[in-house]
Amino acid sequence: MAVRTTELTTDVTIRLVGESGEGTISLGELAARMLTMLGLEICTFQTFPAEIKGGTVMFQVRARAGAVYSEGDAANILVALTEDGYHLMGGNLAEDGIVLYDSDVFTPTPAPGRWDLGMPITSMAKAEKDALKAEMEGEQVARLPAPKNIVGLGALLTLIDAPLTPAEQYITDLFGRKGEGIVRMNIRALHSGANRVKQEIGTHRTPHIKPQERTTPVITVSGNQMVAMGALAGGLGFFGGYPITPATEIMEFLAKELPRFGGDLIQAEDEIAALAMLCGASYAGKKVMTSTSGPGLSLMVELINFAGQAEIPLVICDVQRGGASTGMPTKTSQGDLNLAVYGVHNESPHIVFAASSVEDCFWAAIDALNLAETYQCPVILLSDQALATRKNTLPTPDFSAVKTVERIKPAAEDLGPNFRRYLDTATGISAMAIPGTTGGAYTATGIEHDEIGNPGYTPQLAKKMKNKRFRKLETLQKDQAADFAHVYPHKGEGLADVGIIAFGSTEGVLREAAERAEAEGISTAHLHLRLLSPLPLAQIEAFVASCKTILVPELNYTGQLAGLLRANVDIKLHAYHKDEGVPFVARELFDQIRALASQN
Amino acid sequence: MTTAPVTFTVKSYKSDLKPIWCPGCGDYGVLSALYKAMANCQLDPDKTVVVSGIGCSSRLPGFVSSYGFHGVHGRALPIATGIKASRPDLKVIVVGGDGDGYSIGGGHLPHAARRNLDMTYLIMNNNTYGLTKGQVSPTSMLPLISKNPKIDPKRWRTTPYGMVEDHLDPLALAIAADMSFVARGFSYRPNQLTEILTQALQHKGFALIDTFSPCPTMNQDQTDEFYKEKTFDVPEDHDPTNKGAAFSLATHPTGYPIGVIYKHLGKPSMQDEGWVLHERLAAEPPATVEGLFKKYL
Incomplete structure (x- = not known):
């Protein structure tokens, strides 16, 4: 019988490293799911290669009783499925940490204070698959991947002294559709991993997870998902975008959901076209957003100034990534702040906003849409790769706190011939007629213009209209800046x-x-x-x-x-x-x- | 058959701004034909948007009393796409020059063809950059260096020794991209241009009308006289739905056909697909953000 020297803990960090496409991320997500079911709060971090398949991935999950602010410092447990992964991303393990490695693949050089627990995960998984093949025949079984991640899950849960029952239930739900045999194989794989750890554990010190009572249900969501859902809550009507890591997930999410909310989404031919489509759709009366990353934002710069000059509300969510040019597209950075604030030719009023957490991604997307509509200018909403892919357990947002703002529309008496779309007002904000409004016709233009929108270049006009546009930012500073x-x-x-x-x-x-x-x-x-x-x-x-x-x-x-x-x-x-x-x-x-x- | 009452006349579309084009500019004739075609189609100015990029001809939206959008250089098509895709109820007319449409904005052409939204793209092709005072455009047909014994830096500002690039054939490009309506007009044939524009405005799908609109100030080569000599009417027996015939006509070796060259009737359109999707989704229970969050519990 195993002897266990446990340390009761309510804060554990687990890091998983392996080859991309081999189930490392799915093992991490499964572990996070199980820890959530034990009533703990979760924060995850992942970094992955830019290649389609291959390269080392790392997934870190931290589970804690009560608020979890970050993905953790040193890991308590490192699960290493490949030698490359172990060397590249296996650092930052606690001094008394545990390395759970696949002994079919490699054996790490021992280090003092550390417990290296080798398990032939690959052959254990293969044995479970072979056992199923002996019981059942057919194409489906032959093509089935060996359940390496489930063997790993059983081992990992046992290592932190967590019960297996939630995992069994989860496996039954997840694989139920594929048939009883496959459920059975995975449950056996879970126990095979668990039993192996029980045999090996001896007197080693391991973290013992203390399950928590959860009073309110939680959601598990990423930053990108929260930006997309915030945009929907904020009344998004049109999205135009171009795929770019690490922002693409926002567009994919909205491609599925936005039409269900009555909106439209177009995958543009490039980022310039994406922002041009936003200008058109916003002018036509919709609340609009795009998502991109630094290189895409660079391409949008000319139209950002156009929208500032023509006073068109729009939101650009820039999910920042590492490095200049192609740089490190799957890594994180806050390097686009200068581009967002200063990256325009000449000067035109625009707003830069940043989401601060997974939870805040939801509210920041709503705030960004509201700011764009209120001040009729571009809003750049900054996120980054770490925030975009980070998953947190959170309470469901309080929807009663969601407030949406609409741009000012002209009063009936202001409409008619020579409607003054760009009226110079005390706040700088002027009413915007939407095409279809009788008597509201005007030409939106990037050329310097008078209150009607007619071109003009006199110093007096240049002064008056630039003042008018920049006064909107003064109004924002005066009325709202301290709220954010x-x-x-x-x-x-x-x-x-x-x-x-x-x-x-x-x-x-x-x-x-x-x-x-x-x-x-x-x-x-x-x-x-x-x-x-x-x-x-x-x-x-x-x-x-x-x-x-x-x-x-x-x-x-x-x-x-x-x-x-x-x-x-x-x-x-x-x-x-x-x-x-x-x-x-x-x-x-x-x-x-x-x-x-x-x-x- | 009853005739619809005439609510809008040419005057309904004229704005208070007077065009700023040079005397003799071909764009005057195009603007006049556009007013007439809009009146022929009884377009409601309050439900019409004229979109342009940057260039001499791109100033046109200001001269029309409808809603207007004077955008940035080369991006008229994606701007118009955003308007039309989000507001299919609006009539969208896109205008601009050859530099705007075929050079800086050339990359958007095949995608406008793929989307096939109901809009009309009227290109005023003067074979030069007029606003920046006489550089070559993709459609400039000036002599190559090897064919040009002299230099004439006054006229050919960025190619003083002659051309190094062949010119682009916009009609061949449009047919290859399968734009569902391809035509050519000439500003010195105003009645014919009005008729072509009227057909284009009534076309269901994306229509491109490349219109010769000579620049008397900057282009002494492709002048009105040049085109008067080289243009001819599309033959009466031409079948525009025959793609091969359309391509042959568009690439005629010695002259330029004026009229409707190509039509692809029944080409799929983003607008129709979007309509079907929204119809289908309307039958489902209404989506809510609260409902979305339940998936993440």
Whole structure:
């Protein structure tokens, strides 16, 4: 009988590495699913090769009782299905961690303090398939892949002392349609993996997962899925897009769902055409969005300025990826901030917004559509690869909090010959007639124009109309800018030792680092910006005044947010930035906070 | 048979803006034919959008009293696609020049043909870049360097030693891409152009009308005289639904046929497919975001 020396834990991180297309991701997703069923909250991270098949994939799942802010630091358990995977992505294992490896494939060099648990996963899976073949005949059985991931799942669940019953039920549901034999094979595979671990476990220390009572049901969703669902909740009517990693999933999701909501989607011939279609559909009265990544955003730049000049509402969701040019398309980065804020010819008003978490992707998509409609200009919504593919367990959003905004339409008395589409108003916002409106005809144009839309180039007109358009951003700054940032004040009195200003997908890991710092007596405040252009200047200035020192961490090479803040706010800040394709881990950010606090 | 009452006349389509084209520009004749064709079709200006890119001819939407969209260089087609795909109830007319349509925007042509939305694309082809003052366009037919003993930098601004590229045949391109209505007009044959435009506006599907619209300021080679000499009417016995015959006619070795060259009746269209999809989905229970989230529980 096995002897188990367990450590009760409510926070475990499991990393899986293997060859793409060989079931590594599906094993990770299965494990995440089982841990969710045990009442734990989940955060996942995955990185995969750019190739269609082949190359090393990594899937990390962290399970925790209560809120889970990041995918975790060092892994407690590494499941290594290939030697390449082990060498390339097997790092960052806890000192007392466990390596569960496929001994049919390779054997890692032992390391002190670590338990290497070898299991012939490939041959165990093959044995289960052969057993089924002996029982049943037919094409379906012959073509069936050996259940390697189910053997691995049984082993993994046993290693963390989790019950197998939910997995058995899940397998029955998942494979039920394929027949009883296949269900039986998978359940046997599950137990074969589990039994092997029981035999080997001896006196090794393993994390023991404590199941939690869940009071409300949770959803498990990714950032890309939440952007797509937020867009639907926000009233999306038209989507035009061009496939690009890692944004494509948004378009695929909406290709299926948008027509069910009465909208239309077109796969354009390129990103320029995609944004041109958005301009047309928005002019025609629809709420519009596209999704792209950095190279696609570069192609859209000319039309972003057009839409700013012609005052056309639209949303571009830029799921940022690593590196310039083809770079590292399946890795993460926050490197498009400069392009989003400054990347236009001349100047035209547009808004830059960033989603901060998987949950926020839903609300940010709604906010972006509302901002576009309110201020009649392009909105660039920033996400990134890590956020887009990250899966979190979350409560279902509170739909009663969803507010949608429509662009201003002209009053009946304003319509007629020479309708003034571009009326110079106190807010800068003017009513937009939709084609089909009697007496609302006007020509939308990128050429400088008067209030009617007729071309003109005099200095007086140029001044008046540029003022009119940019006044919309002043209105936004005055009326709404302070509504968008997330503020996490420090505990205690007086100035915070360290104040963090950041944006985008780093919110969770920064909260985790800040909480760790607070726990160690370093008072840490955190301002997480969602609206990046125009900046909420008054709010930033007040925050800066409440902190002894400011840390600006971000995932790009040159420190783009730090540059944006320095250009707009009287601020002394410490920039921490890197662009290596992977997200921050809490420990490195905590180290930054601690180092900065010690200099106070 | 009853005749529909005439609500809109040519005057209904004229805006307060006066065209800014040079005296003698072919585009005046095209604009006039367009007004007449719109009146022939009784298009409601409040339900019509005239879309353009950038160039001399792309200023046209401002001269029409309907809704207008003066976009960016080369992107008139995808802009119009966004309008028509999201609002099939609107009449969409796209206008522009040869540089706009065949050079910077050339990549959009085959895709407009594939989508086959109900819209009319009227290209005013002057075989040059007029707005930027006389560079070669994809349809310029100037002599090649090897055929040109002299240089004339005044006229050929970016090819002072002669052409190094052959010119593009837009009609052959349009037929190859299977645009469902392909025609050629000439601004100096205004009645015929009105008739062609009227047919194009009534066509179900995507229609391209390449119209010779000579530029008297910048192009001393493909002038009105040149085209008067080289153009001829599409023969009465030409069957535009015969693709082979259409291709032969479009690529006539010595002259330029004026009239309807090619028609593909019954070509699939994004508009029809979208209509069928929406009809089908309308029979299903209405979708809600709340319902979507249930899949992720």
